[in-house]
Amino acid sequence: MAGYFELINAPEGGYQLRLRGGNGEIIALSVRYPTKQAAAAGVSQTREVAASGLIRDLSSELASNSAPEAPDETRN
Template sequence: MAGYFEIIDAPDGGFRVRLLDATGGLVAVSVNYPTKEAAVAGISWTREVAGTGLIRDMSRGGHGELIIPKSRAAHATVRIHSHTRFPAADHGTAGRGAGVRRARSL
């Protein structure tokens, strides 16, 4: 069985989404959503991003590098368009390429 999402009541009103692995272990908790419909939309968005999202190393010493897992490194293609922005990494240098670094394999 794959992991699953749970919609739960948020302590301060609204709803949160928990992502659990196949054994019920907690993987992630969402931000607060005002309605269940918004939580369901957040799950749909998360599914899309998780299936297509790149890995950015924003840890100490990571320098915002893209990481390609070794299992996919042999046939992975990373395409960064000139209009792509990574606000967490570019620190005000959008459009000058400073937020985009080389990819590395794990």
């Protein structure tokens, strides 16, 4: 099954989007949108960015990770 977006009420008012993977796991939670229309526009923008977006690694090397780290060719 493909992933999907859920439109939910934000705790502070307005709306948020949850992105769920095909297995139902939450992958991402959006910023707060003031209206449903703005949230729908956020879905469109997310789809556009995700299709071609690059990864910017802003993490530190101090994070513990059980998986081996792939070499980052952008570091000197």
